[in-house]
Amino acid sequence: MFRRVGIIGAGLMGASFALALKEKHPDTEIVAFARSDSSFKRLKKLSIADKVTKRLEDVSKNCDLIVLSLPVTLIEEYLEKISSFLKKDAIIIDLGSTKHAITLAAQKQLKYPQNFVGCHPLCGSEKHGAESADKNLYKQALCVITSPESYRSTKKIKRLWISLGAKVKFLDPFTHDKMLSAVSHLPHILSFTLAQLVPTSYHEFAGPSFGEMTRIASSNPQLWCDIFSVNRNNLIKDLTRYIRLLEEFKGQLEKNHINQIYFSLQQANKKIKPLK
Amino acid sequence: MFRRVGIIGAGLMGASFALALKEKHPDTEIVAFARSDSSFKRLKKLSIADKVTKRLEDVSKNCDLIVLSLPVTLIEEYLEKISSFLKKDAIIIDLGSTKHAITLAAQKQLKYPQNFVGCHPLCGSEKHGAESADKNLYKQALCVITSPESYRSTKKIKRLWISLGAKVKFLDPFTHDKMLSAVSHLPHILSFTLAQLVPTSYHEFAGPSFGEMTRIASSNPQLWCDIFSVNRNNLIKDLTRYIRLLEEFKGQLEKNHINQIYFSLQQANKKIKPLK
Numbered sequence: 118m119f120r121r122v123g124i125i126g127a128g129l130m131g132a133s134f135a136l137a138l139k140e141k142h143p144d145t146e147i148v149a150f151a152r153s154d155s156s157f158k159r160l161k162k163l164s165i166a167d168k169v170t171k172r173l174e175d176v177s178k179n180c181d182l183i184v185l186s187l188p189v190t191l192i193e194e195y196l197e198k199i200s201s202f203l204k205k206d207a208i209i210i211d212l213g214s215t216k217h218a219i220t221l222a223a224q225k226q227l228k229y230p231q232n233f234v235g236c237h238p239l240c241g242s243e244k245h246g247a248e249s250a251d252k253n254l255y256k257q258a259l260c261v262i263t264s265p266e267s268y269r270s271t272k273k274i275k276r277l278w279i280s281l282g283a284k285v286k287f288l289d290p291f292t293h294d295k296m297l298s299a300v301s302h303l304p305h306i307l308s309f310t311l312a313q314l315v316p317t318s319y320h321e322f323a324g325p326s327f328g329e330m331t332r333i334a335s336s337n338p339q340l341w342c343d344i345f346s347v348n349r350n351n352l353i354k355d356l357t358r359y360i361r362l363l364e365e366f367k368g369q370l371e372k373n374h375i376n377q378i379y380f381s382l383q384q385a386n387k388k389i390k391p392l393k
Numbered sequence: 394m395f396r397r398v399g400i401i402g403a404g405l406m407g408a409s410f411a412l413a414l415k416e417k418h419p420d421t422e423i424v425a426f427a428r429s430d431s432s433f434k435r436l437k438k439l440s441i442a443d444k445v446t447k448r449l450e451d452v453s454k455n456c457d458l459i460v461l462s463l464p465v466t467l468i469e470e471y472l473e474k475i476s477s478f479l480k481k482d483a484i485i486i487d488l489g490s491t492k493h494a495i496t497l498a499a500q501k502q503l504k505y506p507q508n509f510v511g512c513h514p515l516c517g518s519e520k521h522g523a524e525s526a527d528k529n530l531y532k533q534a535l536c537v538i539t540s541p542e543s544y545r546s547t548k549k550i551k552r553l554w555i556s557l558g559a560k561v562k563f564l565d566p567f568t569h570d571k572m573l574s575a576v577s578h579l580p581h582i583l584s585f586t587l588a589q590l591v592p593t594s595y596h597e598f599a600g601p602s603f604g605e606m607t608r609i610a611s612s613n614p615q616l617w618c619d620i621f622s623v624n625r626n627n628l629i630k631d632l633t634r635y636i637r638l639l640e641e642f643k644g645q646l647e648k649n650h651i652n653q654i655y656f657s658l659q660q661a662n663k664k665i666k667p668l669k
Contacts, residue, residue, distance in 0.1 A: 239600035261598060288598070299591045300599040304606040307583055310638045312661035314631070315575045322537060322564070323576040324515035329605045330580040334665040338658035345654060349646045355590070356643045360636055362586045367632045370625045378621060382614035385588035389610040 121146045123176035123183045131186030132165045132250035150176045177202035185211040188343040193222040215347045216263040216290035234274040235263035243335045256282035263290040298351035308334040397422045399452035399459045407462030408441045408526035426452045453478035461487040464619040469498040486510045491623045492539040492566035510550040511539035519611045532558035539566040574627035584610040
């Protein structure tokens with residue numbers, strides 16, 4: 118499918134991508150870019166890729182697929198850095214959790230913007246780093262593609278995801294960021310904030326639900342700081358609506374309006390049933 | 394340990410308790426109280442207990458242990474209903490998620506308040522009903538006891554929980570309600586509210602974290618309405634603090650104060666690490 122694939126950002130997502138790719142396409146040569154001496158040594162030791170290099174040119178010049186699996190603000194930066202070296206037909210994908218700003222950056226930075234395919238695989242983990250890489254991470258996962266379905270590059274990347282066991286759906290970048298704000302980014306803020314609120318001395322009295330509600334609060338702060346900042350316009354709207362709902366709920370508690378509380382809970386309850 | 398045990402409220406918690414008890418103490422006769430014809434038939438069919446009765450007297454008169462596994466507001470009601478029939482040495486426990494009001498009710502309603510042992514096993518499920526009963530529900534679970542450790546009745550009940558595979562910790566009822574507001578009741582409100590906010594059309598783009606953050610929103614609304622109402626004073630305080638933290642976070646997003654956002658996330662992140 119691809120002769121040589123470059124991974125820029127071999128953290129959990131990038132390194133898992135490398136392992137999954139190697140399993141399904143053993144003939145593909147995988148080159149991982151290391152930003153520092155220490156990550157160079159780590160990646161060498163972990164055998165994530167066929168080759169590890171500290172020269173960005175080695176990756177951007179010689180690969181037919183380049184995977185930007187970096188924090189979202191770095192993706193924009195690296196699009197610029199790699200742009201001058203790229204082969205004319207090299208496809209560039211990213212695995213970032215926001216899509217609007219990255220798509221605009223790709224359109225601005227790349228000589229052939231049609232070679233860029235925005236991807237967001239809806240999987241991951243509170244774990245991070247190449248050490249936690251899992252070749253099965255993308256199996257059964259949903260990958261949202263935000264580039265036009267009709268592009269040659271998009272079609273090829275869709276086939277690639279399917280070959281790795283993922284399912285593919287399409288959204289435009291703007292709608293993607295709006296929806297993901299509600300179903301992923303806001304829940305992360307709620308989880309971080311809950312962790313912040315509750316004294317650690319209470320933890321021994323927490324049942325399974327607290328563990329679930331705070332698991333994602335152990336996610337990488339830098340990664341999520343970036344996502345929140347890039348998707349801030351949607352998040353501010355969602356936070357405003359969420360706070361309003363909480364204020365309403367608090368008002369019902371203050372007045373002990375049991376029937377209204379019950380009604381709210383039942384509405385939520387009905388909506389969540391389909392997820393079971 | 395107990396010759397005859399009466400279960401009042403054979404839902405998920407009560408029926409699981411009956412199954413666990415029967416497994417560990419097969420000689421104990423278990424009597425389940427059914428509030429209606431339909432639940433009488435259901436409980437008979439499910440073989441949860443040795444005997445099913447619609448007469449509350451049958452349970453309260455003849456048992457040495459009575460288990461009130463009902464929604465919290467009903468526990469107070471049933472304490473009153475059973476009080477006149479109880480044997481002098483019968484022990485009464487409840488499995489309710491709030492403890493302060495129930496303990497006060499027991500002190501008021503019971504002739505021998507020292508026979509009451511407040512229990513809160515920190516387990517459960519978003520499922521409900523005797524149909525979902527699980528004899529292993531209490532294994533490895535933590536049961537919080539809120540009655541004085543020195544009481545004869547408390548000591549006996551502690552031994553009973555340990556025989557069922559649970560661990561036991563002690564809290565006074567007031568502290569229990571304050572802590573559980575933060576680690577359980579508030580998280581349920583956050584989950585219900587998140588479910589309420591997000592349009593169901595977005596669900597197909599939700600990753601695993603959304604499923605986790607909303608699982609408990611499929612919990613029984615009536616049960617949780619009761620808990621929220623009974624523990625409203627603590628919840629109003631926790632909601633106020635939580636909303637304040639969200640407002641602060643929103644303010645940081647509005648100003649795009651990345652460093653402050655990062656600092657908040659890192660604080661939360663550090664606190665949650667021990668849970669891993």
